[in-house]
């Protein structure tokens with residue numbers, strides 16, 4: 001045991017962990033943020049591979065909504081910038097601008113708000129409560145083209161297939177108030193917003209420990225966690241006392257931090273039963289010349305697997321060495337959670353990438369990331385998240401896997417951080 005004591009220990013510096021830690025330190029809590037990796041960001045980070053800045057997961061950072069509110073509240077400048085050429089939906093040979101021009105206006109200012117308002121007010125168009133998305137499509141006699149489009153949307157948004165998603169969650173998510181958020185790219189890549197927040201956290205007095213792993217949480221006689229054991233990269237351990245723990249490592253892994261006997265009977269089994277992460281496969285590649293028909297982020301409506309492609313170094317040139325251009329293509333396999341044939345799925349993605357972009361055939365493949373298992377596309381496909389609270393009253397889950405309803409991706413992680421910080425406040429006030 002050391003003399004180290006904190007009000008809150010945050011385990012993991014992914015988006016949800018960094019957001020929670022920054023809000024906690026702003027509110028005056030002595031906060032320790034422990035991260036296993038050498039840098040913050042988790043699945044929204046950027047690492048060096050062969051001189052390229054390769055994103056570990058997320059490409060899109062929403063500039064509005066929960067993300068903007070967080071940065072505004074903390075007074076941290078949002079350095080991610082709206083892309084000059086925003087999102088495009090490619091349907092065969094046709095590109096439909098989703099966020100700009102007349103089509104963007106029609107989609108975001110007319111179609112989505114009107115359908116959403118009618119659904120909220122009268123229940124029109126809204127699928128039945130427990131209907132699966134693939135069943136809903138069948139009921140609507142959706143054409144094969146419409147089914148491909150919906151599959152790719154569920155892949156890009158949820159790392160899932162229609163069979164995995166509740167139709168009402170999909171519908172409500174697409175038509176929710178506020179509509180689609182403009183997105184942006186940070187000059188440093190996906191890590192940028194989270195390293196900006198981590199800098200704020202340290203400036204405000206928080207302690208960030210990188211290359212360190214929380215290996216255990218120790219529960220006292222009161223049934224509350226009293227300390228955590230942190231191992232550094234050399235393997236030496238420190239015991240840190242704390243009043244609260246916020247875990248950003250996913251509910252299932254959080255379950256493993258605490259000795260099994262401390263959980264109510266059946267809790268760990270129920271976590272395992274509900275565990276159904278979504279998968280994303282990303283190929284990062286580079287060319288010497290820009291690819292003319294890949295100038296921005298493209299969603300595909302007509303492909304079997306290729307869900308989106310992105311010109312990563314377009315808005316963030318420092319992610320590629322001089323004279324090189326960095327891109328990625330991404331898919332969700334079938335089945336989306338587990339049991340897919342990895343080699344066949346990667347091949348299918350390669351074939352579709354080459355069919356769309358002939359330059360892919362001669363490109364330098366920098367990495368192929370199959371994001372599944374404990375590094376998934378989504379820990380919980382929306383509609384399947386666990387609650388923030390756990391049976392241990394001073395331990396909460398934050399981030400992917402513990403997001404509120406109709407929240408996804410990074411902004412969903414930020415929303416969950418706000419809920420957890422409110423719960424910490426409540427707990428501390430009561431004690």
Ligand SMILES: Cc1cc2nc3c(=O)[nH]c(=O)nc-3n(C[C@H](O)[C@H](O)[C@H](O)COP(=O)(O)OP(=O)(O)OC[C@H]3O[C@@H](n4cnc5c(N)ncnc54)[C@H](O)[C@@H]3O)c2cc1C
Pocket residue numbers: 011012013014015016017034035036037040041042043044056057058059060061062212213214215248249280281282371375376377378398399400401408409410411413
């Ligand atoms: C390929 C891919 C593409 C995606 N694209 C997008 C996108 O474009 N837009 C979007 O909004 N979302 C996207 N997502 C989803 C998004 O990346 C995640 O929802 C989000 O990053 C998850 O953040 P989190 O808060 O759950 O933390 P995580 O990213 O899961 O971070 C958890 C952190 O905890 C650390 N850790 C684990 N165990 C320990 C321990 N015992 N002690 C200390 N530290 C530990 C890990 O190293 C990690 O840094 C994508 C995901 C993937 C994989």
